Amino acid sequence: MSAEVALSKYVGLDRQTLIGIYRNIYLSRRLDDKEIQLKSQNKIFFQISGAGHEAILVAAGLVLKPGYDWFYAYYRDRALALQLGMTATEMLQSAVGAEADPNSGGRQMPSHWGHKDLNIVSKSSPTGTQFLQAVGCAEAGRYYNAFKDNFADRANQFKQDEVIYVSTGDGTTSQGEFFESLNTACNLKLPVLYLVEDNGYAISVPTEVQTAGGSISKLLVGYPNLFIKEVDGTDPIASYQVLREAVTYCRMRRGPALVHAHVIRPYSHSLSDEEKLYKPPSERSEEEKRDPVKTFAQFLLDEKILTEKELTELKQSVDDEVNRAADVALSSPQPAKDTAANYVYSPDVDPTSEAFSTPAELAGGTPGTVVDLINYCLRDEMAKDPRIVVFGEDVADCSKEEYLEQVKGKGGVFKVTAGLQRRYGGMRVFNSPLAEANIVGRAIGMATRGLKPVVEIQFFDYIWPAMMQIRNELAVLRWRSNNAFSCSAVLRVPIGGYLKGGAVYHSQCGETTFTHIPGLRVVFPSNALDANGLLRTAIRSDDPVLFLEHKHLYRQTYNKSEYPGPNYMIPFGKARTVREGRDLTIITYGANVQHSVVASREAAERGIEVEIIDLRTLSPYDWPAIEASVKKTNKVLVVHEDCLSWGYGAEIAARIGSELFEYLDGPVMRVAAMDTFVAYAPELEERILPQISDIAKAINELYRY
Numbered sequence: 174m175s176a177e178v179a180l181s182k183y184v185g186l187d188r189q190t191l192i193g194i195y196r197n198i199y200l201s202r203r204l205d206d207k208e209i210q211l212k213s214q215n216k217i218f219f220q221i222s223g224a225g226h227e228a229i230l231v232a233a234g235l236v237l238k239p240g241y242d243w244f245y246a247y248y249r250d251r252a253l254a255l256q257l258g259m260t261a262t263e264m265l266q267s268a269v270g271a272e273a274d275p276n277s278g279g280r281q282m283p284s285h286w287g288h289k290d291l292n293i294v295s296k297s298s299p300t301g302t303q304f305l306q307a308v309g310c311a312e313a314g315r316y317y318n319a320f321k322d323n324f325a326d327r328a329n330q331f332k333q334d335e336v337i338y339v340s341t342g343d344g345t346t347s348q349g350e351f352f353e354s355l356n357t358a359c360n361l362k363l364p365v366l367y368l369v370e371d372n373g374y375a376i377s378v379p380t381e382v383q384t385a386g387g388s389i390s391k392l393l394v395g396y397p398n399l400f401i402k403e404v405d406g407t408d409p410i411a412s413y414q415v416l417r418e419a420v421t422y423c424r425m426r427r428g429p430a431l432v433h434a435h436v437i438r439p440y441s442h443s444l445s446d447e448e449k450l451y452k453p454p455s456e457r458s459e460e461e462k463r464d465p466v467k468t469f470a471q472f473l474l475d476e477k478i479l480t481e482k483e484l485t486e487l488k489q490s491v492d493d494e495v496n497r498a499a500d501v502a503l504s505s506p507q508p509a510k511d512t513a514a515n516y517v518y519s520p521d522v523d524p525t526s527e528a529f530s531t532p533a534e535l536a537g538g539t540p541g542t543v544v545d546l547i548n549y550c551l552r553d554e555m556a557k558d559p560r561i562v563v564f565g566e567d568v569a570d571c572s573k574e575e576y577l578e579q580v581k582g583k584g585g586v587f588k589v590t591a592g593l594q595r596r597y598g599g600m601r602v603f604n605s606p607l608a609e610a611n612i613v614g615r616a617i618g619m620a621t622r623g624l625k626p627v628v629e630i631q632f633f634d635y636i637w638p639a640m641m642q643i644r645n646e647l648a649v650l651r652w653r654s655n656n657a658f659s660c661s662a663v664l665r666v667p668i669g670g671y672l673k674g675g676a677v678y679h680s681q682c683g684e685t686t687f688t689h690i691p692g693l694r695v696v697f698p699s700n701a702l703d704a705n706g707l708l709r710t711a712i713r714s715d716d717p718v719l720f721l722e723h724k725h726l727y728r729q730t731y732n733k734s735e736y737p738g739p740n741y742m743i744p745f746g747k748a749r750t751v752r753e754g755r756d757l758t759i760i761t762y763g764a765n766v767q768h769s770v771v772a773s774r775e776a777a778e779r780g781i782e783v784e785i786i787d788l789r790t791l792s793p794y795d796w797p798a799i800e801a802s803v804k805k806t807n808k809v810l811v812v813h814e815d816c817l818s819w820g821y822g823a824e825i826a827a828r829i830g831s832e833l834f835e836y837l838d839g840p841v842m843r844v845a846a847m848d849t850f851v852a853y854a855p856e857l858e859e860r861i862l863p864q865i866s867d868i869a870k871a872i873n874e875l876y877r878y
Contacts, residue, residue: 182476184414190235191478194409195469196487197234198227201252202466203495204261205440208268208283212444216503217268219282220444223251225437226370228465229406231256232413233338233368236420239291241332243310243622245303245339246293248284249370253340257291261494265502272508278655279508287654294621295654299645300341301348304367305611306646307339308354309618309626311363316562316624319600323559330623334424340368344375346389353611355429359396364423367431368416370406372438377451390433398428406434407463437463516656517691519715524694525746525793529710533702534738541736542728543698546705547589547665551627553739554712555597558625561712562601563593565612565629565665569604570594586631587667587727609639613664617646620660620717627712633668633721634678647717648692663711663718668697669814670851670862671725671764680851680858682763682815687719688792688824694718694745695792699766700732703789706743713742723763731767748795750802754784757808757839757875760799760825762788765812765844765863772868781876791821796828803829807838808875812868817845839878844871 183191205222212220223230226249234256237244246253251264263275270279276287277295287295294310296303317324317331324330345351346369358365369389373380381387390401400422404415412434419430437460441448448457461467473479479487523529541549555561568590570582577595584591594602605612609630616626630636636643643664651659670680688695694716698704704722711718726732751766752773759769766787773783784802788794803809809829811822826841847861 183410184417186410186413188478191473192487194231194235195473196491197231197252197255198409198465198469199488200261200491200494201227201230201255203491204251204264207265207495207499209444211268211499217283218270220268221248221282221284221442222440223249223284224440225372225460225464226250226406227252228409228469229368229370229404229412229416229434229436232409232416235413236416237336237338237366242292242335243307243337244291244293245307245310245337246286246296247303247340247342247345248286248296249342250286250340251284254286254288254291254293257288257293259286259288259291259293261498262501265498266505269502269505270507271502271505273505275657277653280653280655287657289657295650295658297645297649297653299641300345301350302614302641302646303339304341304348304351304354305357305614305642306618306621307337307365308357308363309615310622311337311358311365311618312361312615313619313622313624315361315363316600316619320559336364336366336420336423338366338368340370342375343369343371343373343380343389344378344383347375347383350610350614353606353608354614355393355396355399356606357611357615358429359398362398362426362428364426365429366419366423367429369431369433370436371433372436374438374442374448374452376442376446377448388433390431393431400428400430401433402430403433403435405463406436407465407468409465409469439464516652518694519651519659519661520656522715524710524714524716525744527744529713529742529744530747531740531742533706533741535735536738538735540733541701542733543701543704543722544587544589544727546701546734546736547708547722548591548593549736550705550708550712551590551593552596554709555593555601557739558712560623560625561627562619562624563590563627563629564603564605566605566607566631568629569599569602572599572604574599585629587724589665589722590629609635609637610642613639613642613647616662616664617642617650617660620662621650621658625661625663625712627663627665630664630666632679633666633683634681636666643687643693643719644690648690652692659715660717661715663708663720665720665722667724667727668721669723669725669764670858673855673858674853675724675851675858676853677850682813682846684721684791685815685819685821688821692717693792694790695721696745696790697721697723697762698789699723699726699763699787700734702734702737703743703749705734705737706741707745707789709740710742710745714745721763725764729767743789745790746793746795747789748798749787749789750798751785751787752783754782754806756782756806757810757872758784758786758799758802758806759810759812759868759872760786760788760822761812762791763814765814765868768863768865769812769868772865772872775869776872776876781872783872794825799825799829800833803833804836807836808878809837809841810844810868810871810875811841812844812863814846814862816848817843818848820845839875842871842875844868
């Protein structure tokens with residue numbers, strides 16, 4: 174066959190490439206079969222296959238570049254991972270949960286792809302979280318391109334024509350984050366390649382039930398700058414041709430592309446599913462006719478690219494490879510039990526250490542509020558570190574930069590980020606869509622590429638759309654990837670009540686929801702000086718941080734401070750003794766620090782000396798400080814603004830009762846909000862939230878015990 178004929182018939186794919194395509198299609202299927210066999214023998218514990226998706230995925234691996242482009246693959250993308258360079262042994266080591274598994278070191282289910290060297294970013298089980306992260310990853314590339322001289326390692330971080338691949342099944346296109354990601358990708362013309370692998374079902378729910386009109390690609394025709402093509406994803410040559418067009422479009426920076434590939438699912442959704450319960454024999458028979466393991470083998474025979482003997486030998490070599498890989502995987506050691514807690518947090522940077530204890534350089538300047546000193550910290554850190562980007566709802570001074578000289582500027586609803594865009598420009602300080610998952614998901618993608626996002630969720634009460642990104646992505650990325658990937662981002666979140674009129678959706682606390690999440694640092698300062706020092710620690714640490722800023726404290730005069738200089742830091746897990754005392758201890762944080770101070774002053778007039786511990790950080794918290802104070806005073810009152818039941822004080826009280834019982838001269842008492850929501854009417858709000866009088870009453874009761 175001449176080169177010209179090969180070019181015209183097979184879109185430039187030569188004989189060896191065509192054979193290689195089939196080899197990986199077949200290898201992917203045989204790995205699925207081997208895992209199913211091992212599961213039936215109770216040698217592995219879960220299986221989910223990529224059967225029927227292989228052709229489009231091998232084609233994607235041909236047009237994209239491992240270790241150059243970036244990949245947010247989903248659980249059916251086995252054939253893509255093989256084409257990019259992952260081995261059969263590595264895949265089966267994942268299936269058995271081996272320590273040597275490069276995807277996760279035995280921490281995730283099989284088929285949750287992740288490979289540092291190949292730029293396959295660790296995938297999780299939640300459907301749809303990958304889209305916004307892929308967008309953030311693309312934005313990081315855009316950022317590295319814009320600031321060419323700011324990064325010594327830019328060549329390792331960024332390639333001029335890189336593409337970010339993100340894949341999905343048809344069912345996951347029903348997720349809101351899919352559309353949020355398209356909105357941003359199209360708006361910014363980001364080089365994101367969306368591959369929709371449509372096998373007709375989301376477990377048992379057909380595409381036409383999932384998607385209006387039964388076609389996601391037809392729904393998206395109105396999106397600007399979006400290249401859209403449909404293809405028979407069981408045909409590897411047609412798939413290669415369409416994907417090559419889509420990738421070229423992205424590499425030329427014309428915008429994102431979406432390839433809608435129609436594939437099949439000849440096996441059930443997973444071994445936990447039985448597709449015969451909802452797919453009739455006729456439908457399954459029609460799918461079998463399109464199976465690329467059969468159809469592409471026949472194509473190679475018909476085109477005389479392979480003989481029957483060569484095809485048999487190829488299959489035998491793959492079967493032998495899979496069996497050898499299974500032998501290696503089954504003999505691979507499991508992770509040692511004492512490694513279970515490794516990489517919950519950074520092993521390299523410890524924000525609780527003395528390295529983060531630096532003195533304040535107070536020069537006698539005008540004291541500033543919490544708002545002022547947070548702003549100064551952001552200003553100084555952005556000057557030091559070009560990796561820092563600040564974004565969120567309304568955080569910019571003015572999105573239309575041509576108006577900056579005509580307007581005062583917004584800078585956040587509380588003015589915390591005022592002036593930062595003017596100083597550092599719209600590429601580093603910018604507004605996001607009104608979508609909290611969009612903010613956090615993009616931040617995760619940026620942080621994965623080495624940037625330092627410091628983002629704002631406008632009100633704690635509206636953080637919940639981002640909860641999946643926070644709980645299952647931000648906090649767990651390092652641990653689940655066995656330290657291959659990490660996400661050092663800071664989420665600034667205004668929180669709390671005592672506002673008069675804030676009501677249900679502008680006054681809530683709920684910090685305990687987040688202190689329950691391993692891998693996430695949670696910080697809650699009570700004054701301007703601490704806010705400045707703790708935010709600087711958060712930015713310079715290597716872990717994700719939820720930085721809670723109490724709205725009631727933003728502009729109080731009693732908690733003002735002079736500017737402490739550009740290097741002031743406070744270690745996490747280091748409480749502050751606000752007031753020395755001998756009779757009982759109050760453990761508190763946030764707005765209730767000042768409430769406790771006032772109540773303790775009143776108690777002192779009656780001869781009761783109260784010691785007040787301001788925790789400052791909630792995860793981690795300063796147990797040695799608590800222990801020392803309890804041993805000194807022998808009575809403890811925990812005060813917090815969130816609801817009493819299952820609140821933060823319950824953990825502190827339980828640990829004191831467990832570890833310091835013999836030092837107690839009374840019960841561990843708590844003062845907290847009622848188990849309800851914060852109301853609009855001022856008298857109701859006052860009744861619901863803990864007040865100075867409530868703390869004073871508890872002090873008296875505990876003292877008399």
